[in-house]
Amino acid sequence: MTVFQPANLAQEPVTIADRLFLDLRRAILEGDMPAGKKISEPELAGSYKVSRGSLREAISKLENCNLVTRKPNIGARIISFSVAQLMEIYQIREAMEGMAARLAATNMSTEDLAHLSALLDRQQETVTEAERLQQSRLRHDSDLDFHFCIIQASGNDRLIRMLCQDLYDLVRFYRFRLNPSYTPKALQEHELIVEAMQRRDGEMAELLMRHHIRASRERARAQLETMTPAERGQTEKIS
Amino acid sequence: MTVFQPANLAQEPVTIADRLFLDLRRAILEGDMPAGKKISEPELAGSYKVSRGSLREAISKLENCNLVTRKPNIGARIISFSVAQLMEIYQIREAMEGMAARLAATNMSTEDLAHLSALLDRQQETVTEAERLQQSRLRHDSDLDFHFCIIQASGNDRLIRMLCQDLYDLVRFYRFRLNPSYTPKALQEHELIVEAMQRRDGEMAELLMRHHIRASRERARAQLETMTPAERGQTEKIS
DNA sequence: AACGCTATGATTGTCAACAAAAGCTGATCA
DNA sequence: TGATCAGCTTTTGTTGACAATCATAGCGTT
Numbered sequence: 001m002t003v004f005q006p007a008n009l010a011q012e013p014v015t016i017a018d019r020l021f022l023d024l025r026r027a028i029l030e031g032d033m034p035a036g037k038k039i040s041e042p043e044l045a046g047s048y049k050v051s052r053g054s055l056r057e058a059i060s061k062l063e064n065c066n067l068v069t070r071k072p073n074i075g076a077r078i079i080s081f082s083v084a085q086l087m088e089i090y091q092i093r094e095a096m097e098g099m100a101a102r103l104a105a106t107n108m109s110t111e112d113l114a115h116l117s118a119l120l121d122r123q124q125e126t127v128t129e130a131e132r133l134q135q136s137r138l139r140h141d142s143d144l145d146f147h148f149c150i151i152q153a154s155g156n157d158r159l160i161r162m163l164c165q166d167l168y169d170l171v172r173f174y175r176f177r178l179n180p181s182y183t184p185k186a187l188q189e190h191e192l193i194v195e196a197m198q199r200r201d202g203e204m205a206e207l208l209m210r211h212h213i214r215a216s217r218e219r220a221r222a223q224l225e226t227m228t229p230a231e232r233g234q235t236e237k238i239s
Numbered sequence: 240m241t242v243f244q245p246a247n248l249a250q251e252p253v254t255i256a257d258r259l260f261l262d263l264r265r266a267i268l269e270g271d272m273p274a275g276k277k278i279s280e281p282e283l284a285g286s287y288k289v290s291r292g293s294l295r296e297a298i299s300k301l302e303n304c305n306l307v308t309r310k311p312n313i314g315a316r317i318i319s320f321s322v323a324q325l326m327e328i329y330q331i332r333e334a335m336e337g338m339a340a341r342l343a344a345t346n347m348s349t350e351d352l353a354h355l356s357a358l359l360d361r362q363q364e365t366v367t368e369a370e371r372l373q374q375s376r377l378r379h380d381s382d383l384d385f386h387f388c389i390i391q392a393s394g395n396d397r398l399i400r401m402l403c404q405d406l407y408d409l410v411r412f413y414r415f416r417l418n419p420s421y422t423p424k425a426l427q428e429h430e431l432i433v434e435a436m437q438r439r440d441g442e443m444a445e446l447l448m449r450h451h452i453r454a455s456r457e458r459a460r461a462q463l464e465t466m467t468p469a470e471r472g473q474t475e476k477i478s
Numbered sequence: 479a480a481c482g483c484t485a486t487g488a489t490t491g492t493c494a495a496c497a498a499a500a501g502c503t504g505a506t507c508a
Numbered sequence: 509t510g511a512t513c514a515g516c517t518t519t520t521g522t523t524g525a526c527a528a529t530c531a532t533a534g535c536g537t538t
Contacts, residue, residue, distance in 0.1 A: 014311045060299045072253045088397045095338035158327045290493045
């Protein structure tokens with residue numbers, strides 16, 4: 001089995017609650033439902049033409065993905081945005097993806113490594129192309145692909161689930177709203193990581209991955225500080 | 240707020256599904272429900288005197304804790320036991336708790352550090368006492384307390400939640416069934432970690448924590464290999 | 479005018495019945 | 509004898525109605 005599968009671990013939804021969960025998740029991630037908004041069960045159930053029971057099950061799944069929070073007898077609401085939380089996520093990714101890179105360095109098959117390297121080459125071309133088209137989302141997606149590949153190659157199933165299912169939904173949530181600038185530097189860091197993995201140097205791969213994520217965190221922080229208060233206002237924590 | 244609160248983050252359950260969730264979780268963790276067993280909704284709902292709706296909500300919460308798995312149209316079952324999965328958990332803890340120790344080294348208040356040091360002293364006494372009474376569970380609980388304190392002191396709320404809510408239920412699940420021997424060596428390693436934190440040396444605290452968890456993993460692995468096939472048979476993966 | 483209390487409306491939690499799917503039993507046929 | 513399929517049973521998914529809880533607005537009191 002190769003690790004090069006689409007980032008969307010798309011298992012065909014068989015149940016109504018499942019389909020609803022996927023729809024709602026997409027809506028939240030892509031900003032169709034504003035961050036921090038309270039969820040009205042009767043209203044949502046009506047607009048999606050499902051019963052409240054199925055909706056509650058879908059909401060429960062969203063809670064697993066950390067995309068909504070629920071309080072007893074009060075209700076659910078979309079998570080709200082905070083810079084502090086984004087920094088926390090970067091810290092966790094630093095630790096976990098560092099470990100993933102270490103494991104991937106020894107576990108990844110040579111052909112998968114070749115594919116990963118090819119992916120980077122394509123990205124190099126895409127960067128200039130995307131730059132021209134102003135399609136930053138293109139670059140972001142390929143950035144996510146890179147990280148997904150390495151995580152998948154770690155071989156640690158639980159690590160994969162914790163990252164891909166639990167944490168990366170949050171990453172997408174923030175990424176969509178921040179639309180961070182994606183510097184060529186990040187691509188260089190990616191290449192260094194792959195080179196270490198090609199040398200099967202797990203220790204170095206981990207160090208480089210941690211450095212890369214820490215650097216990304218600082219780039220995001222710097223970008224946030226340049227944003228106008230108005231831009232941040234929409235996204236600031238609502239509590 | 241001090242980090243020295245009971246490991247059971249006990250918020251009084253207000254809803255039936257909540258209370259049921261806590262009951263079931265305890266039952267699973269303490270082995271009242273055998274690992275790998277299929278959950279019959281009508282049966283469980285009957286024995287706990289609740290409706291299937293509430294039960295399903297509780298099961299959904301158990302799924303979040305990674306204590307049960309659910310397949311559509313087939314049902315839920317208690318997670319089953321596998322050595323490979325236990326090793327995976329140790330790897331994740333190595334990465335995440337290492338980061339927690341690094342953060343705690345700079346965040347922890349001096350008085351909390353003093354408390355932690357005192358906790359270790361008490362454990363030192365308790366070890367001999369427990370040794371005499373053959374109450375290995377005593378030692379394990381205090382081991383968990385140690386790790387909980389450092390995680391809580393990291394200050395990273397999401398890291399705390401991912402570890403304390405998601406991963407440590409699994410740790411307890413395995414710990415109850417393996418009943419691992421708790422060597423004095425582990426206590427020494429704990430002391431080294433605290434000393435590094437007292438020096439506010441986050442880098443070293445992380446290294447020592449990672450070393451400690453890696454060593455614990457190898458101790459667990461070694462102990463597993465000495466177990467008879469019969470002992471392991473009850474706990475082996477049922478698939 | 480400000481604070482607290484009460485009644486009302488809306489929302490969430492809970493339940494039991496219905497529909498659909500999976501698993502099993504036993505009969506049939508090669 | 510063995511496999512296959514039909515029909516039945518059991519289990520899960522889904523729904524709408526009922527009960528409990530929370531938020532709000534209006535009133536009265538200090």
